[in-house]
Amino acid sequence: MASSPARSVATDFLLRFVGVQLVALILAVILVLSGYSVVARQYVRSQAIQFMDVMLSVREYTSRKINPIIAPINAVSDEAFLPSAVPSYSATKVFEYLRLNHAYEDFQYREASLNPTSPADLADEQEAQLIRRFMANPSLKELSGSLDSKSDHHQYFVAKPIRLTKESCLTCHSTPDRAPRSQIRVYGETGGFGWQVGDVVGAQIVTLPEDAGLPAPGRFALLLVAAVGGLSAAVVLAVNRIFSSVVFRPLFKLLQSVDKGYEDENLEKRPDEFGLLARRFKDLRH
Ligand code: HEC
Structure with missing residues (x-):
């Protein structure tokens, strides 16, 4: 019989090889996981921005195509105000319908204002802070981050300023006497007036779960x-x-x-x- 050595080259080599593999595995997991959280955040942010862009298009569609049809009716009607002429109304309604699809039920869309026409749009403390930052810095195009939330389901938000850029907005948002009487009857004349072209009048805010559509990091x-x-x-x-x-x-x-x-x-x-x-x-x- 061949006398066996005290240690075998093969076992020695394999043990070292397994050691190196293990270290490489741990490093790979750490690297990929930290990369994953960056990519996940980027993905969630791009989803939020897509939503906002779609809502901007809905607003645009309402301003260009719906408002010219409905505005004359609202202008002469003392009856109930037809809100379909209002860009903000159509955007929030479209989002409401979108949320009926349960893939989006955790998503939220707000058009918040410090001086809102509809009391439901009054900015809360966090939203007001965002709007003030947009007002103070006209070159600021977007803010995003994690929301302080009490639940353990973390929420992420992306906000963009709503700037009044069209003369047509002033019909309803300059002075109560220019606004349709039916609008005043529904919304009163205290909020949503005194706006001027160029003003930041509110913010679009999309809130969504931090891991929307992605497997949890664990x-x-x-x-x-x-x-x-x-x-x-x-x-x-x-x-x-x-x-x-x-x-x-x-x-x-x-x-x-x-x-x-x-x-x-x-x-x-x-x-x-x-x-x-x-x-x-x-x-x-x-
Ligand atoms: C036909 C009148 C009308 C026109 C035109 C109009 N709005 Fe409004 N706007 C309203 C009403 C009414 C509301 C409240 C809608 C609701 O019930 O959610 C509103 C809501 C808003 C809001 C949400 C905050 C708030 O005041 O409740 C913003 C922001 C806003 N409008 C901006 C604009 C901009 C910008 C334009 C021009 C592109 C515009 N609006 C055109 C009547 C109008």
Whole structure:
């Protein structure tokens, strides 16, 4: 029998290899997870911005296509005010219908103002802060961040200023005597007036869950560890097989032939280092 060494090269190599793999796996998980939270935030933010852009288009559509049809009716009617002429109303209504689809039920859309026409649009403390920042800094185009929330479902918001850019807005938002009488009957004459072209009159605010449409980081980490860990285990097994057939088995045969003093022709015919060693041992023995 060939005497076995106290330590085997193969086991030594494999142990080190597994160690390196483990460190690489841990590093990969940390790196991918931190990258994931950046990408997730970017994704959620882009969803919020898409919503806002769609709502801006709804507003635009109402201003251009619906208001010219309804405004004359509202102007002469003392009856109930037809809110379909109001861009803000149509945007919030469209969003309301969107939320009936339960994929969006956690989403929120607000058109908040410090001086609102509809009391429901009165800005709360956090919204008021955003609006004041937009008012103070005309070059500020967007604000976003996490919302202080009591629930453990974290919310993310993106806000953009609503700037009054059209003369047509002034019909209803300059002075109560210019506004349709039916509007005054419904909304009163205390809020939503005194606005001027160029003013920041409020803010569009989309609020959505921080992980909207994405697997939670915990589940993602588990998937990642399973995938990368499985792959690492497969690599270790494959390397083990290759290493033992390429190095360990011929080495063992060589050791045996030297120990027992017989010549192994197959080994001597090998073109590699084992063949060379087998031939050298044969020469030495001779
Ligand atoms: C036909 C009259 C009318 C026109 C035109 C109009 N609005 Fe309004 N606006 C209203 C009414 C009424 C409301 C409240 C709607 C509701 O019940 O949500 C409102 C709501 C708003 C709000 C939400 C805050 C608030 O006051 O309740 C903003 C912001 C706003 N309008 C901006 C504009 C801008 C900008 C334009 C021009 C593009 C415009 N509006 C055109 C009547 C009008």
